[in-house]
């Protein structure tokens with residue numbers, strides 16, 4: 001991937017990580033991540049979540065991503081952590097090496113989320129935790145004004161066309177059970193609207209959306225939706241809610 005694309009993705013991942021920060025705070029607290037030593041992030045991308053963890057807690061973190069250019073980018077922005085190129089379907093680690101294994105916006109993008117979770121369980125120590133920190137479910141998306149509901153439906157189609165799983169969120173609990181995790185807890189990030197996203201965030205959202213929808217809608221229709229969206233944000237009437245699920249489960253102690 002080109003540097004410019006990686007920088008754009010990195011900015012987007014930073015925005016997404018800000019949306020889901022409260023889930024991480026709550027989950028990390030509940031599993032007492034502070035007392036652990038070795039944490040793995042699968043699908044670490046440009047390093048946003050791993051860097052945050054390494055800045056917050058005195059532990060060793062390893063990020064693994066299938067995309068080598070993302071790994072190089074992450075190493076540059078976060079030299080304190082370790083990043084490796086690798087496939088979550090076949091993690092390059094011995095069994096029971098990590099205290100905690102996490103992923104964030106990963107499972108909806110992979111072909112076989114069961115396999116990825118099985119691997120996360122395999123490399124986590126008995127008694128350790130596996131956390132899916134955020135997985136959206138676009139089937140539960142709420143839009144207001146209602147003209148923008150079409151955008152939500154088109155986004156589902158665009159995700160399906162990219163091979164992603166737009167309804168992954170609702171399956172998270174079942175996936176954790178299938179992975180034989182115990183003490184499973186799962187939930188949903190709440191919604192709250194105050195003011196509007198800044199210009200840069202809105203631009204970046206629409207840039208991604210326009211690209212994703214370009215084969216489904218003519219450019220002028222996309223532009224019309226963009227105008228309705230911006231106007232509603234400005235008026236303070238816009239509601240956009242994509243249910244984002246999380247789950248935590250414990251690897252059975254021996």
Ligand SMILES: C[S@@+](CC[C@H](N)C(=O)[O-])C[C@H]1O[C@@H](n2cnc3c(N)ncnc32)[C@H](O)[C@@H]1O
Nearest residue numbers: 013043044045048065066067087088089104105
């Ligand atoms: C949406 S990004 C999320 C990145 C990061 N977790 C974050 O939230 O900032 C998903 C990442 O998963 C990676 N990925 C997809 N399939 C993977 C696999 N099989 N093994 C490892 N990484 C994978 C992609 O390369 C991409 O960097």
